[in-house]
Amino acid sequence: MTEKLIAKVISDLALDKTFDYLMPEELRGDIAVGSQVKVPFGRSERLGFVLRLSDHSEYPAHRLKSIIALSENRTRLTENLLKLGLWMAEYYCCSQEQAVRCLLPGAVRSGRIHTRKENFHYLADREGAERFIAENEGKKRFSTRVELLKNFLSDFEYSSSEFLEKFQKNTAVLAPLVKAGLIKTESRAVERGIFGSSELVASSPRPPTEEQAAVLNKFDAMLEQGGGVMLLHGVTNSGKTEVYMQAVEKVRRLGKGAIVLVPEISLTPQTVRRFRARFGDRLSVLHSALSDGERFDQWNKIDRGEADIVVGARSALFAPIHNLGLIVVDEEHESSYKQSETPRYHARDVAVVRGKIESAVVILGSATPSAESVENARSGKYTLCEMKNKVSCSVEPRVRIIDMRLCSAPAAAGGDSGAGGNTGNENTGPGRMGSIFSPLLIESVNDRLRRGEQSILFYNLRGYARTFGCELCQYEAHCPDCSVKLVYSRRNQTLNCHWCGHSETAPSKCPVCGNPEIRYSGSGTERIENIAAAVFPGARICRMDSDTMRRAEDYENALDDFRRGATDILIGTQMIAKGLHFPNVTLVGILNADQSLNQPDFRAAERTYQLITQVAGRAGRGDTPGEVLIQSYNPENEVISAAAKGDFEAFQQYDFEVRKILKYPPFSHLILLHFESENEQFAADYAMAVAENLKPYLNNDIKMAGPMPAPVERIKGKFRYQIVLRGENMRYLRRALRYMVLNTPEGGKVSFFIDVDAQDMR
Numbered sequence: 001m002t003e004k005l006i007a008k009v010i011s012d013l014a015l016d017k018t019f020d021y022l023m024p025e026e027l028r029g030d031i032a033v034g035s036q037v038k039v040p041f042g043r044s045e046r047l048g049f050v051l052r053l054s055d056h057s058e059y060p061a062h063r064l065k066s067i068i069a070l071s072e073n074r075t076r077l078t079e080n081l082l083k084l085g086l087w088m089a090e091y092y093c094c095s096q097e098q099a100v101r102c103l104l105p106g107a108v109r110s111g112r113i114h115t116r117k118e119n120f121h122y123l124a125d126r127e128g129a130e131r132f133i134a135e136n137e138g139k140k141r142f143s144t145r146v147e148l149l150k151n152f153l154s155d156f157e158y159s160s161s162e163f164l165e166k167f168q169k170n171t172a173v174l175a176p177l178v179k180a181g182l183i184k185t186e187s188r189a190v191e192r193g194i195f196g197s198s199e200l201v202a203s204s205p206r207p208p209t210e211e212q213a214a215v216l217n218k219f220d221a222m223l224e225q226g227g228g229v230m231l232l233h234g235v236t237n238s239g240k241t242e243v244y245m246q247a248v249e250k251v252r253r254l255g256k257g258a259i260v261l262v263p264e265i266s267l268t269p270q271t272v273r274r275f276r277a278r279f280g281d282r283l284s285v286l287h288s289a290l291s292d293g294e295r296f297d298q299w300n301k302i303d304r305g306e307a308d309i310v311v312g313a314r315s316a317l318f319a320p321i322h323n324l325g326l327i328v329v330d331e332e333h334e335s336s337y338k339q340s341e342t343p344r345y346h347a348r349d350v351a352v353v354r355g356k357i358e359s360a361v362v363i364l365g366s367a368t369p370s371a372e373s374v375e376n377a378r379s380g381k382y383t384l385c386e387m388k389n390k391v392s393c394s395v396e397p398r399v400r401i402i403d404m405r406l407c408s409a410p411a412a413a414g415g416d417s418g419a420g421g422n423t424g425n426e427n428t429g430p431g432r433m434g435s436i437f438s439p440l441l442i443e444s445v446n447d448r449l450r451r452g453e454q455s456i457l458f459y460n461l462r463g464y465a466r467t468f469g470c471e472l473c474q475y476e477a478h479c480p481d482c483s484v485k486l487v488y489s490r491r492n493q494t495l496n497c498h499w500c501g502h503s504e505t506a507p508s509k510c511p512v513c514g515n516p517e518i519r520y521s522g523s524g525t526e527r528i529e530n531i532a533a534a535v536f537p538g539a540r541i542c543r544m545d546s547d548t549m550r551r552a553e554d555y556e557n558a559l560d561d562f563r564r565g566a567t568d569i570l571i572g573t574q575m576i577a578k579g580l581h582f583p584n585v586t587l588v589g590i591l592n593a594d595q596s597l598n599q600p601d602f603r604a605a606e607r608t609y610q611l612i613t614q615v616a617g618r619a620g621r622g623d624t625p626g627e628v629l630i631q632s633y634n635p636e637n638e639v640i641s642a643a644a645k646g647d648f649e650a651f652q653q654y655d656f657e658v659r660k661i662l663k664y665p666p667f668s669h670l671i672l673l674h675f676e677s678e679n680e681q682f683a684a685d686y687a688m689a690v691a692e693n694l695k696p697y698l699n700n701d702i703k704m705a706g707p708m709p710a711p712v713e714r715i716k717g718k719f720r721y722q723i724v725l726r727g728e729n730m731r732y733l734r735r736a737l738r739y740m741v742l743n744t745p746e747g748g749k750v751s752f753f754i755d756v757d758a759q760d761m762r
Contacts, residue, residue, distance in 0.1 A: 004053040007031060007067060011041055011048040012109075016095035016742050019048075020057040022066040030070055034077035036109075038068045047071055047111060049100055051082065071111050073300075077103060078320060080357050087353055093738040093754040094343040102343060103318045107292035108299045115189045115300070116293060121174055122157030124184040129153060132182060145177055152183065159190070191297045194285055195276070203277040205246050211387040212243050218385055219247050222361045223254070223325070229352055231332075231377045232365040234387035235646070236617025237581075240365045241271075242391075244328045245278050247363065248309055252282075256325025256360075257308035261316055261347060263334035264575065269556045271330075272311050279309050286312035286319055314339065314347040317354065324358040327351045332364035332373060333610055338759045346757055348373075367617060368610040371659065374652060375666035397588075397619040397626035399644045401635045402438045436523060436531055441589045441629050448587050449539055449568055453624065455587040457571045458615045459528050460595060462545040463487035466522030468495055470510035483714040488520050489547070490530065500716045528591065529571050536569065544572035577614040583622025588615055593632045593640055600711050601761045602664045605639045609651050612643035663703070665757070669730045671737065672758035673723040675707070676751040680719035686750040687721040690740065694725075697736055702727030711762045718751070724761075 005028070008018040021039055023031050031037065035050045045068060057064060077085075081103050089099035107113040123129060129149045136142035148167070152158075160171050167173075177183040208216060215232060222228040234240045248258040262271050276283050284298045284307035301307050303320045310319040314337055317327070329337070329348050337347040348364060355362035364373055364382070377384040390396070448455050465488040469476035477486040479497035486495035488506060496503045509516045529543040542558050549555045555575070561567045562582060570576060570585075596608045612630065620626020632640050642651035660667050673690065677683035687707035698704055703726050710720035725733065737754050744752050 004055045006054040006057045006064070007037070007050045008052040008054060009037060009039055009048040009050055009067075010097050010100060011039070011046045012097065012101070013041075013046070015097065016089075018051055018096075020054075020059055020064055022061070022064045023053075024066050027067060027070065031067065032076065033079050034082050036071040036073075036075040036077075036111075038071060040065045040068060047109075049077060049082070051086075051096070073108070073111060073114065075104070075108055075111075076303075078322060080324075080354075081318060081320065083357050084318075084350070084354050088343050088345055088350065090738070091734070092343040092345050092756050093734055093741055095742055099343050102315070102339075102345070105286070105292075105295040105299055105315070107296040113292050113296040116192055116297070117187045118190040119160045119171065119185050120157055120188050121152075121160070121163060121171060121183055121185050123149075123152040123182070125182050126153065128180070129182050132180075144173060148174070148177065149182065191301065192291070192293045194290060194294050194298070195272075201277060202280070203274070205249065205278075206242055208242070208246065209239060209387075209389070209391055211389060212239055212246075212391075215243050215385045215387065216246055216250075218383060219243075219361060219363070220250065222383065223250065227355055227359040227361055229355065229362045229364065229376075229382045231369055231373050231382045231384050232363055232387070233369050233384065233648075234365065234367060235390065236367045236614065237390040237621050238367075238387040239391040240330070240387065241274060243387075244330070244363065244365070245275065247326055247328070247361075248275075248279070251325030251361075252279075252308060254325060256323045257321035258310070258326040258328070259316060259319055259321065259324065259351075260309070260311045260328040261330060261337070261351065262311070262313060263331045263336045264313060270559070270580075275309065275311055282307055283309045283311060284319070286310055286316040288313065288315065317347050317351055324354075324360045326360055327355050327362045329362070329364050331366055333366045333368055333370040333606075335607075335759045338757075342753060344753075344755045344758075346759070349757065368613045368648065371606060371652075371655065372666040395620065395625040396646075397616065397628050399616060399628040399630065399646070400440075401593075401640060401644050402440055402629055402631045403635045404438060404631050404633045407438045436528065436591065437535060437589075438629070438631055441591075441631065442535060444587055444627065444629060445536060445539075445569065445589070449536065451586075452565075453586040454562065454565070454567070454582065454584045455569050455589065456576060456585055456615070456618050457528060457532065457569060457589045457591060458573075458577065458611075459523070459525050459571070459591045460573050460611065461522075461524045461592075462498070462526065462547050462573055463496065463524030464490040464526040464530070465520030466524060468506065468518065468520045470513060470515050471517070471519055472515045473510060473513040475510055475512040481714070481717045483712060487524065490526060499712065523592075525571055525573060532569060532571060539568045540566060541569045541571060542567045544570065544576050546573070546575070549575065574611060576618070577611055580618055581621055582618065584624075585618055586620060586622075586624050586626045588619040588626070588628045590615055590628070590630045593630045593643075594634050594637070597634075597637065597639060602659065602662065603759070605651075605655050605658075608639050609643045609655075612640070613646065613648075616643070616646075663726055668726045668728050669756075670758055671725040671730060671734070672755040672761065673706075673725070673737070674710070674751075674753050674755065675721040675723075676715075676718040677749055678718055679749065682749045683719045683721045686752065687723060690752070691723055693740065694723075694733070694736070697733045701729060702733060 005023055007021050007023050009021055010018050031050060033050055033053060036047055037050060038045055039048050085100040085103050086096060089096045133146050133149055136146055163171050174183050178185060232240060244260060251258050272285055284302050286298055302310060310316050329351050332348050339345050351362050376382045445455050467476055467485050468488045477495050479486055479502050481502055482497055482499045484499055486497055488495055493506050494503050495506050510518060525543055525545045529541060532541055544558055562570055590612060593612055596611060597604055616628040619628050630644055638654045675683045675687040691707050704723060706723040707721050710722045713720055741752055741754050
């Protein structure tokens with residue numbers, strides 16, 4: 001067999017091509033497919049990854065440069081992960097380098113982070129130490145050394161940080177003992193801790209219910225068959241997490257590893273807590289809230305095989321487990337699994353592909369599965385398993401729809417004055433309450449407060465008021481860089497853009513006509529919190545949204561308070577809608593169930609049903625039956641009605657009928673083309689040119705809409721245009737699109753990017 005002396009390397013530049021390099025003789029035994037190497041590139045040196053090894057090159061040997069070295073940390077991607085990256089590059093229309101780059105945390109890829117080391121000091125000569133103590137006990141000159149040796153005799157060793165904490169002394173005081181050979185010092189690699197000092201009570205597997213046992217039996221069969229995809233449709237509180245943990249234990253017994261994905265970082269702490277209680281130190285965590293050093297340590301811990309269970313958000317999917325047996329995608333319907341930057345991959349779909357490459361089982365779990373997963377189960381691509389019964393509460397929560405049209409006149413909610421220093425007191429009269437809290441909801445919350453039970457109030461918009469303006473001259477505060485209205489925050493007295501982050505001080509009078517009676521209208525969670533404080537005096541209220549939960553610990557602290565009963569009413573956006581288990585919550589109020597139905601998106605109905613179902617599932621998870629109150633101005637709506645009844649089949653039938661007629665996913669694939677420019681005409685012209693180039697690929701199966709302005713026409717000072725493509729067989733079109741986007745000059749006047757299987761039409 002001819003020796004392979006050529007390495008085909010992709011650099012860290014998005015050129016979408018490999019470069020041939022000679023492998024130096026001294027490195028040939030160490031370089032393999034997936035190795036990160038340092039190579040000469042032009043007049044510089046760059047890091048790259050070996051995609052293939054070859055015995056020949058189309059270029060003459062004298063023109064080839066040699067690999068300089070392996071990367072300092074000797075980072076290496078598995079061949080299976082490389083296969084996954086190359087598939088992502090083709091499917092999501094990006095360069096190979098961009099796809100491979102997302103397989104590694106930046107802290108690992110860059111080579112700038114290194115293993116943390118710390119000095120450890122340990123007893124080297126026990127007999128000598130005992131002799132020294134006996135000879136010098138009571139001598140003032142040697143009192144410190146005697147004290148230290150006594151401690152070393154009992155504890156044997158200390159790290160430098162432990163030594164400082166215990167003795168309040170620098171390790172320099174050990175120098176005489178080291179010189180005498182009684183103590184030795186050595187440097188060791190130390191993992192940057194991510195779990196803190198908290199101790200968990202170990203948990204054991206629970207005897208499975210009949211439904212759980214059936215799911216686990218099906219899982220066993222899939223393992224024996226060498227993999228597959230299971231759609232686990234389980235109602236809230238049906239015990240899906242226990243199924244996940246017992247499935248993880250099954251693959252571990254086979255010497256394999258598992259990845260468990262949660263849709264948001266905010267859900268990671270509680271998931272980690274449950275899995276650590278079951279599996280201990282074999283667990284690792286990967287998500288973007290970790291520091292670079294922590295991510296570096298966790299990735300290498302997994303790569304060394306010291307952890308075989310990984311829990312995390314989207315990027316944890318690429319954990320370097322070498323013998324992968326299981327991937328769990330919890331809440332698989334969540335849109336947060338979609339990456340918003342190139343490559344714009346969907347973690348659920350990539351998990352399915354990685355499972356196929358690794359011959360692993362993939363479990364997609366949800367109480368409200370996505371339309372795409374439901375259709376894949378119906379067509380036989382996925383194995384459907386259902387859990388229709390709750391495990392800890394025999395009584396379903398009582399669900400009632402409140403017709404807000406029959407409450408107090410909503411006209412009183414049109415607006416109220418009070419910006420700047422003239423906010424006045426919150427009006428809690430009947431008109432205001434009729435637009436926010438129905439009388440029944442107020443009565444129900446007060447009832448829970450009297451009984452010492454807890455309530456959750458859900459409203460999926462943050463801020464205090466959604467619009468801020470003047471009735472005299474019709475002025476409305478808009479973002480200077482985006483085509484959206486600014487949202488008023490009463491606490492900070494600011495106007496904020498939730499698209500670009502722009503913030504400015506709220507004026508005390510109209511900046512156009514000087515009218516002191518500035519008006520604000522529309523509600524957000526901040527306003528709900530203020531009104532609730534007035535309506536429920538003495539109640540302990542916590543608000544959870546992205547304005548108040550800035551850090552992961554903010555979220556965890558708020559939930560800990562709620563768990564301990566230090567909070568009576570939890571108010572929040574969709575971050576409180578899923579994954580929370582609080583047995584003392586007996587009431588859930590959904591304040592504006594219609595709000596998400598009004599979005600210009602074919603997924604609006606699906607997201608509304610999912611949100612209502614997920615939030616409602618927080619009620620009655622203990623021994624006391626729960627109640628769910630859904631406030632709606634359109635109570636006859638099919639989506640609201642189906643969600644209130646928990647009738648997923650009825651909702652799916654309604655939703656699928658609409659999508660099938662319009663040929664939207666899951667009955668087609670959807671690709672969204674984005675064009676952005678500071679000059680609107682440039683964006684429009686470029687989009688039109690691309691549309692012309694795409695016409696040869698259109699047919700009865702593939703339809704194109706646009707070019708047209710995006711629903712949000714301007715963000716961060718850039719005008720936005722879109723083209724929407726729909727069709728069942730998009731392979732050749734994707735290839736053409738990939739060629740177009742990869743051959744668009746960098747730094748041009750128009751940014752052009754592609755979103756395959758787009759989840760957001762904005």
